Amino acid sequence: MRIGLASPRPILQPCSLEGLTYQLDPYVGCEHHCYYCYALNRAERDWREEILVHRDFVHRLRHELAGLEPQTIYMGWNTDPYQPAERDPRQTRQALELLAQRGFSVCILTKSDLITRDIDLLAAMSDPSAGVSIAFQDEGVRRLFEANAPPNERRIAALKVLKDAGIRTYALICPVMPFLTDLEALIERVAPFADRIWVYPLQMETEKDRNWQYIEEILDRRFPELRERYREIAFSPAHPYWAGLQRRLEELQKKTELDLRIKLWNGEQKR
Ligand code: SF4
Incomplete structure (x- = not known):
């Protein structure tokens, strides 16, 4: 699996789920490549070969969070935050660390048991949910x-x-x-x-x-x-x-x- 760099774009994106304002995808693309995935229709790459990461992810996310009141952020909208690549760049864990430090919480969705690695960070948040x-x-x-x-x-x-x-x-x-x-x-x-x-x-x-x-x-x-x-x-x-x-x-x-x-x-x- 190749991991490339995404073109610059905001990391926090609007979230249409009730009660939530923002969602974030630590990756652009998803190695799971489920054939029914709705996000496949907007895929920039063939996810079986390459996914993308944000350049200066933590730095930019810190900057984007700076002006916001602590709130719950959704993770898992367009990509799985715990796809296999997460074992190395650990962008999801880095995002959770930052969110926890700043008093934010998450509602997170995955298909992977790798999520259990980050229970320590979830437990440090106020009323997180995971599915x-x-x-x-x-x-x-x-x-x-x-x-x-x-x-x-x-x-x-x-x-x-x-x-x-x-x-x-x-x-x-x-x-x-x-x-x-x-x-x-x-x-x-x-x-x-x-x-x-x-x-x-x-x-x-x-x-x-x-x-x-x-x-x-x-x-x-x-x-x-x-x-x-x-x-x-x-x-x-x-x-x-x-x-x-x-x-x-x-x-x-x-x-x-x-x-x-x-x-x-x-x-x-x-x-
Ligand atoms: S895990 Fe979710 S985001 Fe990833 S390909 Fe499957 S349906 Fe799409």
């Missing part, structure tokens, strides 16, 4: 779509370690892949270790997008019977498939104590 994303119950199917990311067992084990350390935890089941994501089984698997569970669908924008082209190629090769159904469902937030799943999960929520946040169906949007 793992997960999309498949079946390991063979998972490898088709995200072969470079750590297996589910390691993510769930990391969630347990974080929870045991007193960190607020969440699981993000995303993207829900029609007929391939075993949603209820995944919820049952993460529930003991996640204080909250978010569920988001696969939502494609255009057939020209890189992630759709990868998905389509995998479906053609391994699940040809699903290809046309995906074309109907994945581009349509208001499709009855999502409404049905949403209802199933709402029933599940009523029967359990789970803190389930379901974003599967948007009946207002048209294709």
